[in-house]
């Protein structure tokens with residue numbers, strides 16, 4: 080994947096987030112402060128505008144632009160979290176003009192580490208990590224087993240469905256939802272859901 | 287003099303705590319309110335936090351007080367973008383933001399060191415109200 084396609088994928092992310100903003104906000108209204116969709120939409124709209132002027136062929140530069148824009152514009156926890164994820168991803172992609180599937184694993188791994196570094200959460204705390212960590216593991220396994228692209232996508236989509244369902248079964252111990260304690264049970268995590276849309280967009284854009 | 291930055295999701299909270307603290311501190315104490323988003327909305331603004339820390343420093347360092355959630359993460363992200371020099375003299379206090387701000391404003395205005403001002407804020411954590 081060349082920088083130009085990376086940019087196209089990010090523009091597609093903006094469209095998906097824009098379309099799903101109300102849904103993300105509704106999920107956040109149930110167990111948080113009802114702004115996740117608003118935050119993500121503000122951030123990705125700014126990313127979209129910023130990328131219109133992006134001319135670098137270095138995928139690292141593109142991801143760095145995204146990182147700085149998200150950190151500066153989102154305004155909620157997802158800003159520093161996704162921002163740091165993209166920042167670590169940018170470091171992993173630095174100097175690369177065409178990303179292959181091994182690069183993708185490195186970038187994804189760095190991004191997930193970024194979220195963990197910034198938010199200091201672990202798996203099982205009802206956050207975006209409950210989707211991102213299983214996705215990263217599933218992708219690493221798929222590469223190891225030499226699965227085809229189609230098989231890899233199927234594997235990741237099914238892991239994502241399980242992960243989203245899993246967030247409904249656990250109590251939040253990080254973020255706004257942790258103030259609800261047991262009342263967060265039964266509700267789907269908004270951050271895991273936005274992560275789902277972002278990963279889905281990447282999967283849909285690779286052929 | 288040690289500077290103080292107040293990071294809240296709400297511009298009004300940060301400003302209000304600043305007003306409250308300035309009553310007790312000497313007028314030249316640098317207390318900066320970094321609350322809310324540019325449009326007055328609720329949230330935490332990385333850029334505003336970063337600039338406030340830079341402005342609050344007069345060479346003796348800065349203590350940052352935060353409310354919750356992304357206030358901590360946005361502040362920590364901002365710390366990563368300070369130049370090394372300044373970064374070495376900026377600390378986050380683990381303290382309630384109202385009581386902490388008042389205690390550390392007093393400590394700063396009487397010329398407390400960075401460690402003393404941070405400690406003053408954190409001591410307020412264990413103080414019960416009744």
Ligand SMILES: Nc1ncnc2c1ncn2[C@@H]1O[C@H](COP(=O)(O)OP(=O)(O)OP(=O)(O)O)[C@@H](O)[C@H]1O
Nearest residue numbers: 115118155156157198200206207254269270355356
């Ligand atoms: N420490 C954390 N680590 C990982 N993910 C987190 C953490 N805290 C919150 N999240 C994720 O962020 C999502 C909420 O994002 P949102 O944009 O609504 O921020 P917020 O919680 O409203 O921010 P704020 O802290 O400013 O109130 C949650 O659903 C969760 O997935």
Ligand SMILES: [Mg+2]
Nearest residue numbers: 111112114115
């Ligand atoms: Mg929220």
